[in-house]
Amino acid sequence: MELVAGEENAYGYRKLAICLRRRYNLVINNKKVYRLCKELDILAPQRRINVKHPRRLAVNRKITASDQLWEVDIKYGYITEEDRFFYLMCLIDVYDRMVVDYHLGLSCEGKHAAQVLQRALWKRNLFETDCRPVIRSDNGPQFISHAFEEACEKFSVEHERIPPKTPNKNAHIESFHALLEAECLSRHEFVSYQEAYQLVGEYIRFYNERRIHGSLYDFAPCEFRQRLAAGQLKPFIVKV
Structure with a gap:
């Protein structure tokens, strides 16, 4: 929460995991950080990928x-x-x-x-x-x-x-x-x-x-x- 409140407020869970390992010497993986962020409701919004050519599945004809x-x-x-x-x-x-x-x-x-x-x-x-x-x-x-x-x-x-x-x-x-x-x-x-x-x-x-x-x-x-x-x-x- 301190990281999110500071300069790292734009980071997603992967970069937050790196900070926790480097700054606090924690042994923690990305999945654990993702679960914690989700519980604390501080997950950064995911980017939407705009598909220029959407896939059309073959239909019976x-x-x-x-x-x-x-x-x-x-x-x-x-x-x-x-x-x-x-x-x-x-x-x-x-x-x-x-x-x-x-x-x-x-x-x-x-x-x-x-x-x-x-x-x-x-x-x-x-x-x-x-x-x-x-x-x-x-x-x-x-x-x-x-x-x-x-x-x-x-x-x-x-x-x-x-x-x-x-x-x-x-x-x-x-x-x-x-x-x-x-x-x-x-x-x-x-x-x-x-x-x-x-x-x-x-x-x-x-x-x-x-x-x-x-x-x-x-x-x-x-x-x-x-x-x-x-x-x-x-x-x-x-x-x-």
Whole structure:
């Protein structure tokens, strides 16, 4: 109480604990000082941390068309001869299962996620409309970064994040990564980054343009989109 009444009146319990140990040679820890301060009602008010981009948890949705929900995640690949990893960040449309855009590089940051989002919106001509997809991701550093959150805000895109340890909430991008691992990454021992870039890019084009997909009436994503737009296929609902 003497400390709080004197020059140390602005101190919180941690600094008060230091003063008690140094000035009075008391053997006392921070938790004890916190409890004493609370009992004496002299705890300094806690600072409020203003979160610029509040976290939005993923909610259950019914997807009835393309460009309503996109999932984004990162997959790691290994370059054997160079003994280093590369990063593949893909943005997939939950409805038509197309990899709308991706980033492949030796680094992967929030700015790359922002660039992928911008290119994907441009490819789907969504800057010309007021309808933008919801972006669903995990809590990786790229997706909680200021660069990515500010890009979502700038492009009027809602960003939601799945709870920790719930990859099933991002099931479609996880499914694509499993295919990528089984049909591409596990079949090659990359000797260079250039080779990895080429072969992974070729696989993504194959996946989008030619690989038949059971949930798309046995069509590849590109052909499914074309046939659906022409009214040749019956629309369906995807529950996520």
